Amino acid sequence: MRALAEFILRGRLQATAVALIGNWVPLLTPATVALVTLRVGRNNGLLILLWGVLPSLLLLGFSQIAPAVATAVVGGVLLTYGAALFLRRGSGWATCLMGIVAVATLMAVLLGALAPDAVQAALQSWNQLLEELASSVDASVSSYSATFVLGMLAYGMAFPAALGLMLGRWWHSLVDNPGGFGAEFQALKLHPIQAVTSMAAAVYCLFQGLDYALWSALFLLPLVLQGVAMVHRLVAIKGLGVQWLFVFYAVLILLEPATQLLAVLAFLDTWLNFRERATPRA
Missing domain, CATH: 1.10.1760 (Arp2/3 complex 21 kDa subunit ARPC3)
Structure with missing residues (x-):
């Protein structure tokens, strides 16, 4: 590259x-x-x-x-x-x-x-x-x-x-x-106002039917990418091998609910700071 x-x-x-x-x-x-x-x-x-x-x-x-x-x-x-x-x-x-x-x-x-x-x-x-x-x-x-x-x-x-x-x-x-x-x-981490705005818009679209499905995915995009950044950081902190990232991406691509779950975890990370709380593996 x-x-x-x-x-x-x-x-x-x-x-x-x-x-x-x-x-x-x-x-x-x-x-x-x-x-x-x-x-x-x-x-x-x-x-x-x-x-x-x-x-x-x-x-x-x-x-x-x-x-x-x-x-x-x-x-x-x-x-x-x-x-x-x-x-x-x-x-x-x-x-x-x-x-x-x-x-x-x-x-x-x-x-x-x-x-x-x-x-x-x-x-x-x-x-x-x-x-x-x-x-x-x-x-x-x-x-x-x-x-x-x-x-x-x-x-x-x-x-x-x-x-x-x-x-x-x-x-x-x-x-x-x-x-x-x-x-x-x-x-990468959204400001709380950005995270709330992103999640609120996505949830609103989620309840509007299939016509709004991609709108919901659009508004979740910043949170999903924050979630990806969070996973990369946690894997680095824990000293896990690159194979864990391959598994993570495979699940993210093959299982649609995984994307929404990742967005929710990223939303919580905005306040709970999962990356700062993580400690290296002994």
Whole structure:
């Protein structure tokens, strides 16, 4: 990974090439934009951003749902760029993550208001896909509303933006401060007001039905990432092997309730300070 980071930082041509390739490799484009922005500055980061999202912008005229898809892709990279600027200026991780969620929400709402036709086209395609999948296994399926599609777009912007920012920051630390990202990430902790806001919004959406499921996941995202940071820190304090992290991620990916449980534990960690209470294993 360090070799890739050094290659990206070798010059604009190299960074542009990686950002373009990132349109076919998950997280590569936002991570490249984050790395260049953090290491070189906003102007160079903006230039790599523009090249990185060019393929998505060129697809706008190819179908009715393209505007919605392009908005998600471009919006995610823009969120990464903006968060990297704030991180470069000294803002904390909690503020950056909450900002990503807030701006993703605003962008999705604006898309629903300014381009309802694109949202409806995406909704029709989604419902049609679900119906085809259901008919192939002889099952019934419920239709979703535009609220679900907007939640999908908002989450589709925020999630890769947050992970891309983290990956870019990790690459940055490999070049300039080896090991620094680990300590920085493991200290991630929301302010109590941020934690309450995140949890309250997620719980509200959770009780609104399936159309709000991804909205709930969106608002829980900062707490989930705090929970991941907490687990990493506890594993480090206890001196446990990396295999425990593999098990943790496997459970997190395969069992959906595990994500919600992790968010609850992170919410409690805001006040109970599990990491500060932990002691090294004897």
